[in-house]
Amino acid sequence: MNEQQPSLAVSTVIFALRPDPVTGAATVWIPVVRRIREPYLGKWALPGGPLTMNESLASAASRTLEETTGLAPQFLEQLYAFGSVDRSPELRVVSIVYWALVQSVTADAVRDDENVTWLSTDDLPELAFDHNLIVDYALWRLRTKMEYSRIAQAFLGEDFTLAQLREVHEAVLQKPLDPANFRRMIEATKSIVATDRHVTGTRHRPARLYRYDTSLELADSGPLATHV
């Protein structure tokens, strides 16, 4: 087993909702870290690193997430293993990528310094390696999964208004949704249940709070659900 082998890394795409600085509308953001060595010195990259001998893939992804954001994920799932021969210009590196959702974060709860920043996925610059492709794929998985599961829950608290849930869908789908059509669509899925509580604002009439029907899986992992 002393032959040269490809290196193995674990990286994580971490999604959170944050307001667009111009429009104020919620959009999907990711934290990225600055490359401090070649290749791609100075470029932004997904957080990650080599897999150590004593941690599982999911543990490595969770650790990376905590180190980068100080947050715990509401949802963490394996995305894909990226292993094209030419994805790194020197070393051969296979990256096993996870994706995670963290609850919407406010600006001051977020680490944002010289070496870590958050970027809106609506307008990403060129990232290191094949990381733009990886983010595109993670966004596609998020959109797909939102259609048939209660994954949007991971961005929200336990209770939420229909307007808040619509805001999550708008951010993920990157387009505005008609409130009445959205209400009909989401009620047809029978995935949420009305509570008897309301939030009261200063300018609007009280809005009913909803929650997801938790008898639905957050995201169906089949036989892996009970397996780390």
Place this chain on the structure above:
Amino acid sequence: MNEQQPSLAVSTVIFALRPDPVTGAATVWIPVVRRIREPYLGKWALPGGPLTMNESLASAASRTLEETTGLAPQFLEQLYAFGSVDRSPELRVVSIVYWALVQSVTADAVRDDENVTWLSTDDLPELAFDHNLIVDYALWRLRTKMEYSRIAQAFLGEDFTLAQLREVHEAVLQKPLDPANFRRMIEATKSIVATDRHVTGTRHRPARLYRYDTSLELADSGPLATHV
């Protein structure tokens, strides 16, 4: 980069339909190879091996498939990366697993010798490592995917009768299906189109041939569809 790192292997779950030796009904089979070293010496395991420096993950999976079965896959997709710390008793090995479908094979087209055999997934013995879990997960993915894609196509020729398509569904779902209900279900999906040709048998009335609507994706891979 000289620290000890987990090893990386690529394995493949290869599904084909073969008749049950007792009932004659089509069931889902996989080829397995005998372990010729410890750990699990003598046990059956999924075909695979270390990733070499010059092949992509999918190429390694295809090569394994060809070496084991002499066949080319109709469908090949990444399943999952399995990396629990204790999944191998000595070395730390991360296995990136692919799953593949090959067209139904007849007994004499199949390599079956001391070191390679085919086993029915309806009644698997204990395999090496966590390979039973891996096969369970691949079967779950196959069943899930059959609900919303034309993946069953990969087991069939281009044209097929409704009875042949039902046989694929029965094998994958491991239960008999009522022919009239199956016809209504499959017609409701609008995924198949009738041709103007029929097959004639000796004992039955001619059966119409169908084919899948190929404007549907065989299996949707999102942004990875154009990426190896």
